[in-house]
Structure formats: C-alpha cells, structure tokens
Amino acid sequence: MNPPEPLHVIKQRREGLLRALVEGVPYIRFLGVEFDRRGDELTAVLPFTDSLIGNPRLPALHGGATAAFLEIAAMMELAWNSLWDGVEADGALPDGPLRLPKTIDFTVDYLRPGLPRDAYARARVNRSGRRYASVHVEAWQDNRARLFAQATGHFLMPPADRKP
C-alpha cells in the first residue's frame, strides 16, 4: 500500500482547483464573493458592502445581488462537483481552461429581506447528467435554519465535461 499523500499536497491541489474556478470570473470579483472550503464542501460568502443595498430605507440587500450570489454559488458547486473526482484521481487539474456550466433557467424564492450584513450560501446538485444538471441553493445570514432566500436552477454542462 502506498503511503498516504502529504496533507499540504492535498490542500494545495484542492485550493488550486477552487482558485482556478473562481479567479477567472470578473463578476465574482465585482460582487466580492468568496468561497470557504471544508473538504469537498463549499460555502459561498458574500461580505456586506453598501453597494449591495437595494432599498436604502430599510436597508435591505438588492434582490438582484441576492439572485446573483445564489447563481454564483450554484454554478460553482456544480463545476466543483463535476471536476472533483477527476482532479482527485489524477492528482492534477485538467489541461486547458476550465469551462463553466451555462445557466438555462434560475428561480429565486425570496423568503425574508436580506439584512445589511454578510450572507452565506450552500448548493446541492440534485441531478447531474451528461448534458443537464439541476441545482438547489440556500442562503442565510445569522441563522443557518432561517433562510433568507433559496433558488433552483438548471444548467447546461460544458462539452469538455460530457462523458462520451
């Protein structure tokens, strides 16, 4: 039996995949979305800034900012999920640029106003086929059990990930 892989090698590989997925997307930087990784579990984090406000009188997060945050979290979870096994097996990132899934449709359910503070989101891939995938995502602020928004989206997988 081979000795276990050194921890720093594993971490470097996984962080490398996450960085390769996230860093190429200007809009993720624009919104300031970050990802917290625990093993293969991703939590998207939206640090609060004034430019995320929609209704300054309440004040509340803009519904559009919430929708965008959820869509980013869903798409990243899907891309991350579809690449994880290959990267773990090969011990390296795939050659060439990483292609992200394309959104077909996205439905956001606003459960309560987004407060002017950090928001978190976790997504779950409910179905991932060769061409289509269905992803559900939940977002919360202070309490994990008190969601302020949730969404479901369908995505078209990039051709490179389509198994023959």
Added chain:
Amino acid sequence: MPDTTAIARRFIAALPHSHALGMRLEEIGLGCATIAMPYDPALVGDPATGVIHGGAVSALMDTACGAAVMCHAQAGISTATLDLRIDYMRPATPGQTIRTRAECHHVTRSVAFVRAVATDDDESRPVAMATGAFTVERKE
C-alpha cells in the same frame, strides 16, 4: 404623468446596487419600465467569451421588474421581490448594452405580477425572459 416619472427615476438612482452595475432608466410608463445596463468588463461571467454573467442580468431583471411595479396605477408605497424566474435564451453579445423592458400586468391588494424581456442590439432575439411576483406594501 410627470410625478410617477420623477419618482421612478429617483427610485432607480437611489438603489446603490443598481447604480453600481451602471443601470439607467430609459423609459417609464404606467406599469412599464425599460432599464439599460451598458457592457462592462467587470460584469463578465465567462472570460473566454467576454459574455456578461447571468447574475448581472438577474439584477437588471429584478430592478426593471421592481420599477414596473412601482409605477403601476395601483402601486403601493414600496415593493420587494417574492419570486423571480429567469430563462436564459442565449448569451448577450459582448460589447453591447443589455436592455430590459418589464411590464407589471396584474396587481392585487398584496401582490404584483410582472414579466420582463432582456435584449441586446438584436431586439428580435431575446437574451433572457423573466416572470416574477412582488409584494405590494400599502400604508396602514
């Protein structure tokens, strides 16, 4: 209706996130609003193609729908999104302004129903469509 127009313009200008995305109100009518979002490399979702991220399109849809609700004849004093579904039909052409026309087609005491279409320079082929339900906040 000069008053509604003035109110709606201020409504958009006062939304920090819409302002951050560079949105501007182009047209407003009873229960209708057209909002444009000029192309900006910071909003790109796919660096390989330069196509704007779906999330930015969602924000534009949400803003246009909210504006359409606010200028409906039976509008309340404020509104918030209850539900918004967006269908992405094709990528917006890089470099072109995305324009959303939203129509608030029905309002009850508590809920406003809206649909919206987003296009780029080729207005015959929509980029995305949205349907949403919004709250109607009334004075007690």
